[in-house]
Amino acid sequence: MTSPSGKRPQTRRFSPGSFEDAKHFYPRVLNAQLHPLVRAFLALGNARIAERYCHLHPGARLDAVEAALASRPRWFLWGGADLFHATTDKGDRRIVVIETNSCPSGQKSFPRNDEVSEQGGYRLLLEKTFLPMLERRGVPEGALAVLYDKNEMEVSGYAAALADLTGEPVFLVPFFDGDPDPSARFTPDKVLEIRSPEGDWLPIRGGLRYVTQRPWNRIPTVCKTPLLNPVVVCLAGGRNKLLASKAYDLYNAEIRETGLQIRVPETIWDVALTEVPLWVRRMGGKAVVKNPYSNAGQGVWTLTSEAELDALMAMEHSYDRFIVQALVGNVGWSSQGRDGRLYHVGTIPDRRREIYVSDLRFMVGSGEEGFYPVAIYARRARNPLTRDLAEGVSSWDMLGTNLSVRQTGGWTTETERLLLMDHRDFNRLGLGIDDLIEGYLQSVLAMTAIDRMADQLVTQKGRFRTRFFQNVNPDSALLAEILKTPT
Numbered sequence: 001m002t003s004p005s006g007k008r009p010q011t012r013r014f015s016p017g018s019f020e021d022a023k024h025f026y027p028r029v030l031n032a033q034l035h036p037l038v039r040a041f042l043a044l045g046n047a048r049i050a051e052r053y054c055h056l057h058p059g060a061r062l063d064a065v066e067a068a069l070a071s072r073p074r075w076f077l078w079g080g081a082d083l084f085h086a087t088t089d090k091g092d093r094r095i096v097v098i099e100t101n102s103c104p105s106g107q108k109s110f111p112r113n114d115e116v117s118e119q120g121g122y123r124l125l126l127e128k129t130f131l132p133m134l135e136r137r138g139v140p141e142g143a144l145a146v147l148y149d150k151n152e153m154e155v156s157g158y159a160a161a162l163a164d165l166t167g168e169p170v171f172l173v174p175f176f177d178g179d180p181d182p183s184a185r186f187t188p189d190k191v192l193e194i195r196s197p198e199g200d201w202l203p204i205r206g207g208l209r210y211v212t213q214r215p216w217n218r219i220p221t222v223c224k225t226p227l228l229n230p231v232v233v234c235l236a237g238g239r240n241k242l243l244a245s246k247a248y249d250l251y252n253a254e255i256r257e258t259g260l261q262i263r264v265p266e267t268i269w270d271v272a273l274t275e276v277p278l279w280v281r282r283m284g285g286k287a288v289v290k291n292p293y294s295n296a297g298q299g300v301w302t303l304t305s306e307a308e309l310d311a312l313m314a315m316e317h318s319y320d321r322f323i324v325q326a327l328v329g330n331v332g333w334s335s336q337g338r339d340g341r342l343y344h345v346g347t348i349p350d351r352r353r354e355i356y357v358s359d360l361r362f363m364v365g366s367g368e369e370g371f372y373p374v375a376i377y378a379r380r381a382r383n384p385l386t387r388d389l390a391e392g393v394s395s396w397d398m399l400g401t402n403l404s405v406r407q408t409g410g411w412t413t414e415t416e417r418l419l420l421m422d423h424r425d426f427n428r429l430g431l432g433i434d435d436l437i438e439g440y441l442q443s444v445l446a447m448t449a450i451d452r453m454a455d456q457l458v459t460q461k462g463r464f465r466t467r468f469f470q471n472v473n474p475d476s477a478l479l480a481e482i483l484k485t486p487t
Contacts, residue, residue, distance in 0.1 A: 009152075009174040011183045011197050014159040016167050021118045024157030025108050026415060032111040032422040038376065041436045042113055046070065046370060049437050056434060057259065064258035068444055070370035073451035075458075076233045077129050078374075080104025081443035083360045085435065086328050086342040093345060095438040096263050096328065097248070098359065100446045102229045102238025103210045106363040108154045110375035111422050121363070121375045122161040126208075128367035131165065133226050134206045140191045140224055142203035145171040147184055147194075147227075148210040150404075155210045162208070171196065171204075177213040190486070192225035212239070214293070217481045221457070221464040232457055232464065235473075235482070237450035242269050242292035242323050243473050244450060251449035262445045265326040266337035270474060273317060279324040280309055284336035288325040291317065293478060302327060304395040321475040329399065333389050346385055347428045354384035358419060358429060359401040362443040371444045376436070378419035378429055379403055 021030060044052070046069040054062045080101040087093045112120035144162060148155040159172040173194045175184045183195040192204040209227045211219065221232040229238065237244030245267045252261055265288075268279050280287045280303055289312060291299030301312045304327070326335035326342065334341040346355040363375040379401040386398065403413045419425040457465050470479055 011174070011195055012156075012159075012172045013197055014156070014163045014170045014172060016163045016169075019119055019122075019157070019160035019164055024122065024153060024160070025120075026153075026418070028415075029109060029111055029420060032420050034111040034113055035421055035423055035426040037433050038421040038426060038436070039113060041433050041440075042373060044437075046372075049440065052434070053437055053441060060259035064255065064260055065441070068260065068441070068448065071448060072368070072370060073366055073448060075230055075236070075454040076102065076238060076447050076451035077133065077366045078102075078104070078125060078228055078364075079238060079443070079447040079450075080106060080361055080363045081439075081446050083362060083439050083442060084328055084342075085345045085358070085360065085429070085431065087345050089331075089341050093435075094263055094342075095360075095435060095442050096265060096342065097442050097446050098265075099241055100238060100244055100443075100450060102233045102450075103212050104361070104363045105151055105154055106361055106375035106377055107157060109377040109418055109420065110363075111420060119157075119161045119164070122157045123165065124372075125365050125374050126158065126162050126165055128372065129365040130162070130206070130208060130228050132368060133228060136226065138224065139205050139226060140203055142191075142205040142225075143171060143194075144168065145173050145184075145192070145194050145204045145207045146210065147173050147175045147192075147207055149174065149176050149213050151210060155208075158208050158210075171202070175211050175218070177217065182218070186220055186223065186486075188486075190220045190223045190225070192223060192227070214481060215239070217484050220485055221482070222462050230454075232454045233450065235469065236454035236457055240292055240473070241290050242321060242475075243453060244446075245269050245323060246472065247449040247453035248446065251445070251452060255445075260441075260445060262449060263442060265328060265342060266335070266339065267326070268324045269321075271322045271324050272320065273313070273322065276313070276322060276324060277309060283324070283326055286327045286329065286333060286335045288327050290323050290325065291319060292321065292323055292475075293319060300400070302395040302399045304329070304333060304389055305391070307392075308395060319475055319477045321473075321478075327399075329395075330385050330387060332387060344385060345430060347380060348430050350428075352384075356380040356384050357399050357401060360429075360431070360439055362439050364440070364443045364447060366447075371447075373440055376421050376439075378421075378425070380417050380419055382414075382417065 050065040054060050082098045084096045086096050107121045146155050146159045159170045163170040173183050185193050193201045204225050207227050215231050219231045237247045248262045286304045289301045303309050326337040328342045331343045334343045344357045347358050349355050358378050358380045360378050365374045383397040
């Protein structure tokens with residue numbers, strides 16, 4: 001495997017004092033000023049957030065909201081939720097969870113809340129979540145490392161900030177899918193070892209993992225070396241949209257009496273490719289079909305015409321199962337689900353009176369006092385949202401918001417569609433502080449649901465429940481990938 005430059009990346013050592021903010025934030029973020037409303041939200045704290053949420057949602061129990069925000073997950077300690085700002089036919093606005101990410105980006109896109117601290121959210125997450133994770137019993141001796149397969153700007157920021165916090169060198173280690181000579185490996189008792197820049201194999205006592213492409217085919221589901229996050233989180237829903245949907249449903253049933261709910265578009269899981277057209281027709285001919293295990297906008301198809309459906313059906317696919325989800329489009333062309341239609345609120349019209357679909361990414365961490373927000377950013381689609389669907393127009397260009405674009409040998413990012421939480425961009429989103437509160441709580445609930453699913457996938461002795469996983473996620477192609485790595 002190679003980097004976008006064409007060269008095979010090697011392990012790098014970051015020493016204390018090596019953090020340079022210009023290398024770990026987008027240039028336009030460095031001098032951006034956080035919007036006062038976003039700053040006010042970050043200053044609220046969980047107690048006031050719970051009070052405000054229950055004031056606006058009288059059916060929600062205050063003790064349940066407080067408990068949700070104060071809870072400490074066992075597995076899923078750091079996550080990012082992708083959210084849509086949507087509305088119903090009746091004009092009821094809501095924040096909807098689209099998916100949850102167990103290796104979320106966001107630090108390089110978020111203006112620093114405290115201008116004095118050049119390391120911003122990098123340091124916040126490491127101090128409140130990563131370092132306390134290393135205090136548990138049974139952690140092996142060794143060095144510290146950051147594993148990655150993309151997003152070098154951000155992962156190198158974690159490595160440099162962690163070196164400053166600990167006063168010791170931290171290794172930044174590439175770990176690509178399909179690499180014939182990887183720089184990381186696991187011992188029989190699942191201790192992570194990395195190859196140093198000098199070529200020596202070193203044991204690792206703790207690692208931050210930003211490995212996004214099929215991590216289960218080379219990393220054990222649960223390791224003796226604590227990882228933020230362990231791969232079981234990916235399989236439980238952090239990188240598995242199929243199991244995430246089941247986790248949301250199960251958790252919603254559990255918390256129904258508290259007045260809380262994870263809001264998601266109607267989702268049909270365990271769908272064979274041949275069944276996809278049936279479910280698309282059931283949703284009025286418009287739907288979203290997803291390869292459950294991909295990320296970064298890959299393996300997602302927005303279907304608004306027979307031509308787009310035919311193109312999907314003609315493709316070759318690596319997995320056996322898909323999910324079909326209600327499409328959130330415009331008021332005249334969204335899916336017809338069980339609960340009616342949802343359509344995008346979108347951005348404030350620009351000078352050309354054009355409205356764009358946008359999403360909201362909430363990065364959330366968990367520490368000793370419960371959950372806390374780490375970073376927020378938004379992204380818009382390439383093309384404006386139209387009232388009517390013209391024949392031959394790509395619906396993805398109007399609805400797809402992910403900035404990552406895969407190229408031969410690596411990834412690129414369309415940063416021109418990034419919307420910051422600064423004075424200029426935030427006003428374009430049409431969001432208020434109550435929308436941020438709703439987005440934060442939805443992110444916390446989604447992470448909690450996936451954490452509970454992860455708990456079901458591991459025995460009390462720390463072994464992956466392969467047969468149980470096969471029952472709840474009946475996809476032989478995925479299982480074959482998992483079994484390549486000792487679980």
